[in-house]
Amino acid sequence: MNRVVVVGASAAGLAAVETLRREGFEGDLTLIGDEPYAPYDRPPLSKQILSRTWREDRLPLRSDEDLSALNVELRIGTEAIGVDTRARTVKIASGEALPYDGLIVATGVRPRALPTARGHLLRTLDDALNLRSRLEPGRHLLVVGAGFLGAEAAATARGIGCRVTLVEPAPVPLAHAVGEDVGRMLSTLHSERGVDLRTGTGVAEVIDDGVRLVGGEVIEADEVLVSVGSVPNTDWLEGSGLRLDDGLVCDEYCSAGPGVYAAGDVARWHNPLFGTSMRVEHRTHAAEQGMAAARNLLRGPQGRPFAPVPYFWSDQYDMKLQAYGYLRGHDEVALVEGDLDERRFIVAYRTGDRLTGVIAAGIAPRTLRSWRQAIARSAAWDEDPPTPSEPTRRAA
Amino acid sequence: MRVELDEPKCVASGQCVVEAPDVFDQRDEDGVAVVLDPHPPEELYDQVNEAVAICPAAALRLVRE
Numbered sequence: 001m002n003r004v005v006v007v008g009a010s011a012a013g014l015a016a017v018e019t020l021r022r023e024g025f026e027g028d029l030t031l032i033g034d035e036p037y038a039p040y041d042r043p044p045l046s047k048q049i050l051s052r053t054w055r056e057d058r059l060p061l062r063s064d065e066d067l068s069a070l071n072v073e074l075r076i077g078t079e080a081i082g083v084d085t086r087a088r089t090v091k092i093a094s095g096e097a098l099p100y101d102g103l104i105v106a107t108g109v110r111p112r113a114l115p116t117a118r119g120h121l122l123r124t125l126d127d128a129l130n131l132r133s134r135l136e137p138g139r140h141l142l143v144v145g146a147g148f149l150g151a152e153a154a155a156t157a158r159g160i161g162c163r164v165t166l167v168e169p170a171p172v173p174l175a176h177a178v179g180e181d182v183g184r185m186l187s188t189l190h191s192e193r194g195v196d197l198r199t200g201t202g203v204a205e206v207i208d209d210g211v212r213l214v215g216g217e218v219i220e221a222d223e224v225l226v227s228v229g230s231v232p233n234t235d236w237l238e239g240s241g242l243r244l245d246d247g248l249v250c251d252e253y254c255s256a257g258p259g260v261y262a263a264g265d266v267a268r269w270h271n272p273l274f275g276t277s278m279r280v281e282h283r284t285h286a287a288e289q290g291m292a293a294a295r296n297l298l299r300g301p302q303g304r305p306f307a308p309v310p311y312f313w314s315d316q317y318d319m320k321l322q323a324y325g326y327l328r329g330h331d332e333v334a335l336v337e338g339d340l341d342e343r344r345f346i347v348a349y350r351t352g353d354r355l356t357g358v359i360a361a362g363i364a365p366r367t368l369r370s371w372r373q374a375i376a377r378s379a380a381w382d383e384d385p386p387t388p389s390e391p392t393r394r395a396a
Numbered sequence: 397m398r399v400e401l402d403e404p405k406c407v408a409s410g411q412c413v414v415e416a417p418d419v420f421d422q423r424d425e426d427g428v429a430v431v432l433d434p435h436p437p438e439e440l441y442d443q444v445n446e447a448v449a450i451c452p453a454a455a456l457r458l459v460r461e
């Protein structure tokens with residue numbers, strides 16, 4: 001293995017590059033990213049950047065010094081437009097073909113747009129700066145879609161004194177993901193903070209002065225943020241022979257084909273811990289999978305299955321939600337500690353006869369980590385709740 | 397080597413404690429990381445490096461003194 005190309009210069013791509021070097025890879029290493037910036041962090045975009053609590057200089061994931069110590073050829077502002085898996089080359093927009101022995105795909109996702117492609121999207125630093133420049137106290141922001149991203153942006157905009165309308169087609173926001181009770185708690189939280197939450201309301205299109213609802217009614221707003229899900233950035237892989245199906249399809253080793261691995265939001269892989277194929281759009285996951293993909297690329301047949309407990313957090317007002325596990329498709333939701341109304345709770349998720357996830361707020365970290373461990377060892381649903389213990393190191 | 401934590405960046409994910417439990421802990425009130433051992437012994441460098449790499453807020457560094 002002499003040449004590794006990593007496409008996508010963000011959380012997953014950076015983790016892959018760092019891991020390759022830490023594991024002793026000494027060959028040529030190229031990191032390609034189409035944004036005009038060195039790797040930076042996205043979660044603060046809807047939080048500290050939008051609220052103007054942080055300046056942009058807090059965002060870079062690594063200092064220039066740390067980046068140059070990696071001895072990586074960082075090609076920012078460079079779009080990969082194709083891959084030839086037989087010749088093992090990545091084609092970039094300039095027409096150049098970069099040869100590789102190993103390729104790691106970490107191109108993430110982009111926000112889904114509404115039909116007329118109008119309104120703000122929120123994925124990149126430029127998106128965030130653009131939206132921020134339009135938000136002032138008293139201005140009216142309408143957010144389409146009350147998923148975690150939309151809800152966070154709504155909370156942040158309230159925090160800076162905007163009027164906020166949050167429009168969601170489902171009757172209870174996030175119910176499909178976290179269950180009705182947690183969804184209702186989130187609705188109450190937003191309503192208490194003065195967000196005009198309109199559920200069961202579909203937006204047909206963004207128009208000059210707001211949005212037009214499916215029924216024809218118009219809601220006026222100064223700015224519209226569209227947060228209605230995302231699409232994996234796999235267009236550039238079309239025709240390559242690699243399997244694309246809501247993400248780049250990988251096996252449990254994060255391998256998508258000979259010498260090709262994927263990591264982060266773009267990767268759909270088989271997670272043996274949950275026995276299912278999944279694609280996870282969480283910040284921590286991107287780093288973990290970037291590391292796993294890099295290791296497996298170097299280890300070849302001695303690679304290890306990537307079987308993580310996914311984790312995410314979301315900040316809404318003064319509440320930090322934290323979730324472990326795979327909640328999708330759960331069969332049962334149960335409050336196992338605290339009280340949703342007090343916003344101090346642990347809610348557990350059952351899939352089949354197993355504990356497959358928890359969501360919590362206001363819970364001591366030690367307790368939460370013991371639930372994470374229970375999920376990691378596939379605890380049965382009817383076991384006693386885990387007891388906090390001293391942390392033990394997870395096998396790498 | 398010294399472990400540095402940029403506390404305001406920490407998002408209380410607890411990944412560092414999972415990776416290097418002898419070097420990191422979390423505050424009970426808000427989960428923000430605490431460095432237990434700013435000068436960890438060499439045999440823990442691998443664990444610390446793993447924590448630095450995995451920290452979802454880029455809040456950790458292991459710096460040469």
Ligand SMILES: Cc1cc2nc3c(=O)[nH]c(=O)nc-3n(C[C@H](O)[C@H](O)[C@H](O)COP(=O)(O)OP(=O)(O)OC[C@H]3O[C@@H](n4cnc5c(N)ncnc54)[C@H](O)[C@@H]3O)c2cc1C
Nearest residue numbers: 008010011012034042043080107108264265281282283286
């Ligand atoms: C506003 C916001 C808030 C978030 N908040 C949270 C949170 O609170 N908690 C949480 O767990 N997660 C959060 N996330 C999700 C988290 O940021 C992502 O999971 C993470 O960024 C994924 O990293 P990645 O490297 O896989 O992909 P990305 O960060 O999407 O990076 C992919 C990179 O590849 C580039 N690229 C794409 N196609 C090409 C190409 N053809 N050629 C070259 N480069 C290309 C993209 O431009 C991008 O720079 C948030 C995301 C956003 C947008």
Ligand code: SF4
Nearest residue numbers: 406407409410412451
């Ligand atoms: S891993 Fe990073 S963000 Fe998570 S608790 Fe540790 S320092 Fe904080």
